[in-house]
Amino acid sequence: MELEFYGATRRVTGSCHILRAGGRTILLDCGLVQGGPEDEAVNREPFPFDPADIDAVVLSHGHIDHSGRVPLLVKRGFRGSVHTHEATIELCRVLLKDSASLAEHDARRRMRHGHADSEPLYTVDDAMRAVAHMKGMRYGEVRQILPGINLRLHDAGHILGSAFVELEVSEGDVRRTIVFSGDIGQYGTPIMNDPAAIGHADYVLVESTYGDRLHRSHEETVREIGGIITEACRECGNILIPAFAIGRSQELLYLFGQHYQEWDLARWEVYLDSPMAIEASRIYWNHPELWDEEATLFRREMRSMPPLDNLHLTGRVEESMAINGKREGAIIVAGSGMCNGGRIIHHLKHSLERPECHVIIIGFQAVGTLGRKLVEGHKEVFINGDRYRVAAKVHTLGGLSAHGDRDDLLRWVGSCEGKPAVFVVHGEETVKQVFRETIRASLSLETKVPLPGDVLNLETGALGSSVS
Numbered sequence: 001m002e003l004e005f006y007g008a009t010r011r012v013t014g015s016c017h018i019l020r021a022g023g024r025t026i027l028l029d030c031g032l033v034q035g036g037p038e039d040e041a042v043n044r045e046p047f048p049f050d051p052a053d054i055d056a057v058v059l060s061h062g063h064i065d066h067s068g069r070v071p072l073l074v075k076r077g078f079r080g081s082v083h084t085h086e087a088t089i090e091l092c093r094v095l096l097k098d099s100a101s102l103a104e105h106d107a108r109r110r111m112r113h114g115h116a117d118s119e120p121l122y123t124v125d126d127a128m129r130a131v132a133h134m135k136g137m138r139y140g141e142v143r144q145i146l147p148g149i150n151l152r153l154h155d156a157g158h159i160l161g162s163a164f165v166e167l168e169v170s171e172g173d174v175r176r177t178i179v180f181s182g183d184i185g186q187y188g189t190p191i192m193n194d195p196a197a198i199g200h201a202d203y204v205l206v207e208s209t210y211g212d213r214l215h216r217s218h219e220e221t222v223r224e225i226g227g228i229i230t231e232a233c234r235e236c237g238n239i240l241i242p243a244f245a246i247g248r249s250q251e252l253l254y255l256f257g258q259h260y261q262e263w264d265l266a267r268w269e270v271y272l273d274s275p276m277a278i279e280a281s282r283i284y285w286n287h288p289e290l291w292d293e294e295a296t297l298f299r300r301e302m303r304s305m306p307p308l309d310n311l312h313l314t315g316r317v318e319e320s321m322a323i324n325g326k327r328e329g330a331i332i333v334a335g336s337g338m339c340n341g342g343r344i345i346h347h348l349k350h351s352l353e354r355p356e357c358h359v360i361i362i363g364f365q366a367v368g369t370l371g372r373k374l375v376e377g378h379k380e381v382f383i384n385g386d387r388y389r390v391a392a393k394v395h396t397l398g399g400l401s402a403h404g405d406r407d408d409l410l411r412w413v414g415s416c417e418g419k420p421a422v423f424v425v426h427g428e429e430t431v432k433q434v435f436r437e438t439i440r441a442s443l444s445l446e447t448k449v450p451l452p453g454d455v456l457n458l459e460t461g462a463l464g465s466s467v468s
Ligand SMILES: [Zn+2]
Pocket: 061, 063, 066, 158, 183
């Protein structure tokens, strides 16, 4: 029995690990690499295995950097089941369809520019076929997915349906428990429950997106947003919030509802300008059983979710374009979360050069994305080849991140009973090294940062290179 570290080992996106036991092969996540064009070219490369040889996939959650290559896997011959939380299937139907539409759009553009390779990464039909392979589970349910391999999903508190994965693997007398974090949410985040405790594990794979820093507290973040809204109101500008369609968008609407009076939101028009976020919001509101206590109470008191009379769900393109006519008083929540596509692009084009406008960055921004350049304070950016001066004020708010910070991740790893060996994955290189040292110092656990292709012998615990 062994585990091979494959994707998201050198970068933050493209999560994927390979478990081999009892003659079977299982993938943990099969995510898309996100970033600049060179990063994303990696997605087209062949898998380091034959997809037809994979017996099953376990999917931690719907985000595309964890699920986005599942359609490609199916297209290239995978025939098994994809085990995941039932809410993740609903979200994947929305997310993978969108990812496929983007790929088809990109392929048409490549064809127009005379590229030889103009086949889309996958089509909407491929995406729907991938969803048909998914078998839903609930948190806590134990499922034997293959002989000798039991799966249990636990709430990771990251987005709706997000799970950390517990796999109990037996071969003869040897039995090992592997826990894979997927993405771990913040403790105390709106709507979502706190990440569950780990219980027993021999091995823990932990993400490290924010393993080197602390987010601002929720209260401070709420005050900060209130301050930005007041400032933008005084300056007569608009507020742009690039947000992942799934997770942040719903939490923002929820916060707007909670702080409606305090933030004087009656003076604003709020636009959720993303067909995908609109669909995802409906899925969120339809799963109150997955909400935390506070959100459940809030929902009970309100007539509708979210309780915003001035919310506009602008699904159609014409509705989105019409927002450009509004020079002030608009709060626009649009994707993509890293500003590397989607409707936020045309809003940025209209607002970036206006000093009275504000951009609030609330999620992680991968290297190479426009969002990252804004966070880094570039005074000039290029959008679709055109130069834009950045005069709008850019605010980065870590407190609303869907990812736990260093202390959240430590607390989660620390919830493991016994002395597991810990492997730090899914983070930028320096962050992983820093977080490894933090785990060693704070929890006294043996902790390693595996390289892509490293193989962990699950029986002995030895970590070696797979180069064959
Ligand atoms: Zn995620």
